[in-house]
């Protein structure tokens with residue numbers, strides 16, 4: 001069976017859906033082919049015991065103006081994350097200290113070292129164009145050293161280094177600081193406007209969307225109607241100068257343009273004829289998913305609030321390295337959300353479900369005491385087990401990959417455009433980036449010959 005369209009979009013995450021909606025608004029005949037039985041990709045909500053849990057992306061920050069604009073356009077409401085009260089810091093010896101603001105309660109020398117590192121990182125970040133980090137005069141040097149090496153060159157204080165590493169390694173790229181470059185770390189910070197923004201939970205994790213951030217995908221899908229087709233795992237794309245034929249099951253869809261809106265490592269699941277240029281394959285082989293297990297626990301009440309705690313906690317030596325109050329708006333129960341990242345996630349991933357749950361709850365107990373040990377509901381995100389994602393939150397380059405291959409990821413091949421939040425400058429690895437990339441890809445389809 002063969003049908004013809006203006007543009008076929010592979011992938012029904014936010015990138016693909018935004019691109020489709022912009023093209024549909026411009027009068028194009030578009031089709032979105034989504035492999036899963038649902039839209040949203042890395043956005044997904046689930047109900048457990050009567051409460052909504054966001055399994056993927058959930059927070060919105062004020063600088064994310066592409067996403068904020070789309071939320072307005074779609075009529076979706078937001079509410080602030082609960083943050084009243086003191087935060088907790090669990091030190092290497094297990095001591096729990098309360099604090100307010102962004103300054104961690106560490107010794108004076110470590111505090112001074114953190115301040116110095118933060119300033120150096122912020123100054124460097126200000127020099128980075130998130131769309132072209134490889135253009136920085138020091139790009140190659142910074143891309144050839146790991147972030148850990150950079151930190152060791154800059155600072156002797158181990159606790160200061162571990163905390164700074166946490167904000168970019170475990171908390172953002174979800175990889176150990178020895179596995180990605182200093183330039184990749186700076187891109188992460190530049191994509192959020194500054195390194196200080198990553199440190200400031202009140203900024204980067206500012207608001208949530210009523211009904212969950214996945215509502216963005218659902219509302220776009222409602223507007224797109226039967227242009228969105230589920231359970232359509234695209235296996236092949238044949239292309240020439242005139243257009244492309246997308247193959248899914250026994251159907252062939254012909255279009256003048258195709259947008260492949262799937263994460264870079266998953267492009268390899270699709271067979272292209274002719275084959276993609278070698279540098280495209282190499283580039284995507286050097287960009288891999290990080291790994292974080294998002295864990296959520298529901299309690300009869302947000303008991304920490306009664307103790308004057310905000311629910312926010314950091315523990316660079318804890319299994320759960322960061323934790324927040326995640327109680328949905330208007331709810332009387334209490335939710336905590338925490339993250340188990342990179343090497344800790346590798347370790348926990350080898351355990352059985354019960355043992356993993358025990359270790360996670362023991363870590364939450366290290367922050368909040370015994371009351372945290374017995375939630376009424378416990379939910380773990382499972383992205384690493386899903387072939388159509390493969391990790392969380394997103395993908396980043398290995399050492400040296402950004403300068404060697406970064407440019408390639410956004411280049412079209414003949415009639416085919418590629419992109420997800422993983423190739424965004426601003427909003428890199430975030431839904432804001434997906435909105436930006438989806439918008440840009442639609443513009444490029446509508447403006448043939450537009451520069452990449």
Ligand SMILES: Cc1cc2nc3c(=O)[nH]c(=O)nc-3n(C[C@H](O)[C@H](O)[C@H](O)COP(=O)(O)OP(=O)(O)OC[C@H]3O[C@@H](n4cnc5c(N)ncnc54)[C@H](O)[C@@H]3O)c2cc1C
Nearest residue numbers: 011013014015035041042056057058059234420421429431
């Ligand atoms: C646990 C977690 C927490 C996060 N937290 C936040 C947060 O708080 N705030 C934030 O802004 N971002 C967050 N993110 C990141 C954010 O969710 C992603 O950056 C964003 O959703 C990516 O959207 P995308 O459309 O670019 O890619 P995806 O969402 O990955 O969409 C790609 C789509 O392509 C489909 N697909 C793949 N291969 C094929 C094929 N061959 N044929 C057809 N379809 C295919 C997939 O099924 C998927 O639906 C988080 C992510 C995770 C996993």
